[in-house]
Amino acid sequence: MGDDAVNLAAVWVAATEELANETLSPQQQAWLRLTRPLALVEDTAFIAAPNPFTRDAIESRLRPAITEALSRRLGRTIQLAVAVQPSDDPDQVAGDPGATLPPTAPDFRAAAPDYRGPASDYPPAPPDYRPDGSDYRPEGVEFRPEPAEYRPESNDFAPDRRGYQSDGPDYRPDAPDYRPDAAGYRHDGRDYPADTRDYRPIPGGYRPTPGDYPPPAQDRTEPDDYRRATEPDGQLPLGIPAPQLPGLDIPTASRAASPPRRTAPTVTGPAGAPPQRAGDDPGAEPVRPPAAARPDRGHRLGSEGTGRGDSASPVRPGGQLRDYTGRGADAVSRLNPKYTFETFVIGSSNRFAHAAAIAVAESPAKAYNPLFVYGGSGLGKTHLLHAIGHYAASLGNARSVRYVSTEEFTNDFINSLRDDKMQAFQRRYRDADILLIDDIQFLERAERTQEEFFHTFNTLHNANKQIVITSDRSPKQLSTLEDRLRTRFEWGLLADIQPPDLETRIAILQKKAAHERLYAPLDVLEFIASRIQNSIRELEGALIRVTAFASLNRAAVDLGLAEEVLRDLIPDGAGPEINSEQIMELTCDYFGVSIDDLRGHSRSRVLVNARQVAMYLCRELTDLSLPRIGQAFGGRDHTTVMHADRKIRRQMAERRTLYNQIAELTNRIKQQEP
Numbered sequence: 001m002g003d004d005a006v007n008l009a010a011v012w013v014a015a016t017e018e019l020a021n022e023t024l025s026p027q028q029q030a031w032l033r034l035t036r037p038l039a040l041v042e043d044t045a046f047i048a049a050p051n052p053f054t055r056d057a058i059e060s061r062l063r064p065a066i067t068e069a070l071s072r073r074l075g076r077t078i079q080l081a082v083a084v085q086p087s088d089d090p091d092q093v094a095g096d097p098g099a100t101l102p103p104t105a106p107d108f109r110a111a112a113p114d115y116r117g118p119a120s121d122y123p124p125a126p127p128d129y130r131p132d133g134s135d136y137r138p139e140g141v142e143f144r145p146e147p148a149e150y151r152p153e154s155n156d157f158a159p160d161r162r163g164y165q166s167d168g169p170d171y172r173p174d175a176p177d178y179r180p181d182a183a184g185y186r187h188d189g190r191d192y193p194a195d196t197r198d199y200r201p202i203p204g205g206y207r208p209t210p211g212d213y214p215p216p217a218q219d220r221t222e223p224d225d226y227r228r229a230t231e232p233d234g235q236l237p238l239g240i241p242a243p244q245l246p247g248l249d250i251p252t253a254s255r256a257a258s259p260p261r262r263t264a265p266t267v268t269g270p271a272g273a274p275p276q277r278a279g280d281d282p283g284a285e286p287v288r289p290p291a292a293a294r295p296d297r298g299h300r301l302g303s304e305g306t307g308r309g310d311s312a313s314p315v316r317p318g319g320q321l322r323d324y325t326g327r328g329a330d331a332v333s334r335l336n337p338k339y340t341f342e343t344f345v346i347g348s349s350n351r352f353a354h355a356a357a358i359a360v361a362e363s364p365a366k367a368y369n370p371l372f373v374y375g376g377s378g379l380g381k382t383h384l385l386h387a388i389g390h391y392a393a394s395l396g397n398a399r400s401v402r403y404v405s406t407e408e409f410t411n412d413f414i415n416s417l418r419d420d421k422m423q424a425f426q427r428r429y430r431d432a433d434i435l436l437i438d439d440i441q442f443l444e445r446a447e448r449t450q451e452e453f454f455h456t457f458n459t460l461h462n463a464n465k466q467i468v469i470t471s472d473r474s475p476k477q478l479s480t481l482e483d484r485l486r487t488r489f490e491w492g493l494l495a496d497i498q499p500p501d502l503e504t505r506i507a508i509l510q511k512k513a514a515h516e517r518l519y520a521p522l523d524v525l526e527f528i529a530s531r532i533q534n535s536i537r538e539l540e541g542a543l544i545r546v547t548a549f550a551s552l553n554r555a556a557v558d559l560g561l562a563e564e565v566l567r568d569l570i571p572d573g574a575g576p577e578i579n580s581e582q583i584m585e586l587t588c589d590y591f592g593v594s595i596d597d598l599r600g601h602s603r604s605r606v607l608v609n610a611r612q613v614a615m616y617l618c619r620e621l622t623d624l625s626l627p628r629i630g631q632a633f634g635g636r637d638h639t640t641v642m643h644a645d646r647k648i649r650r651q652m653a654e655r656r657t658l659y660n661q662i663a664e665l666t667n668r669i670k671q672q673e674p
């Protein structure tokens, strides 16, 4: 042990004691107790966690507190890398659960289908769980257990359908196309070369260890280009050389590090789509859900509703609905086809929530029920919700998946009461195998709807149906919600999403650019990502503005241009909060129209343009949901707002005047005095 390691051991004890006394919850303390310090290399402290679950918990919840405490004690900024190293102490994973599991952790053991005896006191693996290959694959020996075989001695029980993820070839016991030989994999009719052995044709995407680039398929994803570009020859992303630490798998450890982490986030790629998803076949016929699966006609929001984030684009004949034929997906009708696990970029800020979401889609009502995902606006909660629906449906795990925003639920309830159609209402929500309900914070203001939701929740839960809820706050902070609801929300698993770190923001921009076919070089993406930190929606908006400006001026997208476009943008979070009234007032002022006109129904060109611009700005600059923006504009339907938002985004790259109007208005709005 070098000086630094000795140093770390002493500092670690002091720092963790201090944390335990001051700030940590019992659950967090328990997680901390499961870790041990390994070494200090330059400014990075390496610690070991006994399993990926603990690693993820440390990374997503405890990192800032730990790095702060260590930095304070060592007098310089310390980063943290968490490696998974199963402990030699059997009790750590298989012994007294009280001593090893976080005391307040949700009781996985009772609920998990994979619970088998004492050693599985170990929580069922989130889907990312990859026991260290050395545990159970002795060199050169191919270990091929029966599907889901449980081997108590190795602690690497992997309950998910994918079987084991080792550092070697991906063992997938139930995959017929597994070929553990040098010829690589055959999957979905395609051959993947041996050197892509880490390729996992599942939503977890690629493993960012060096050399695990995706197969040379046509759908290789951009974020891997990023990794390639920034990770030459042992360089970790952003050009920082990897430290060498004897006995520690640096790629693994560094992969676990997070901000200001030097690793590229794990990035899902289109090639990592769930197997056999017919929707990926361009020739596949889009499926129109049977009428019974569609909401009744006449419900204002229920008919083709959505919450936020374009979250449930209506199904249109010939639309992009994925084909889940024969996979029990007749009711995925309201899911946005763009919001899947493949298009979701994973970083430490959302890894925990992502893992929980996959677990829920793979084992509805068995892993965590309810799953409660919370976090700030524009951080991907709606995206995850839809992704659960798609993935569960593609696996055939749910006959019916119902996505609904809380506002739609409320409106649907009110309309059903008024029209005396409560039975149909109850059937709609209580017959779902998976109910995905977005933005539950809006239930706070609606007492009767709370009551109705309470019964819906109970019915579903009692019938072993999965419920997934999102909110901008944790259940505890939903202070005006009835206690009985809040406590129910805490029955399952709480997973928060934090603002993404820089690397994740860059990867998201890359994915978005690739998806929308927008060209922007890496330095431009890095620049945009460094300017906008708190909302992915705003991040995407900035990319669209930069590329639109370049297209209008027939100029190349480069750093100078990006700086010019974003010059006047105040970094997000720095300015005063913006609301819809301010946007509407300033827009009226700019176009010389009145607020009544803006809210009214005139279809004159000037008014339609002003209205759509104002709606777009509300969408981009505030946290308001589509229905709420619709309300601000004289009670318009959320689909009108969605249409305006899309239209302005599209036309900005084609109409210079429009681009200028938006740029000018944004400046005025952002620079307004509070």
Ligand SMILES: Nc1ncnc2c1ncn2[C@@H]1O[C@H](COP(=O)(O)OP(=O)(O)OP(=O)(O)O)[C@@H](O)[C@H]1O
Binding pocket: 308, 309, 310, 339, 343, 344, 345, 346, 350, 375, 376, 377, 378, 379, 380, 381, 382, 383, 384, 439, 472, 508, 511, 536, 537, 540, 623
């Ligand atoms: N990790 C991610 N990877 C790729 N895209 C993401 C990610 N997180 C968010 N996005 C994108 O950012 C946008 C906003 O996300 P989303 O609507 O899911 O946020 P939200 O948390 O539900 O926000 P709100 O609370 O305002 O409804 C969407 O276009 C979504 O696809």
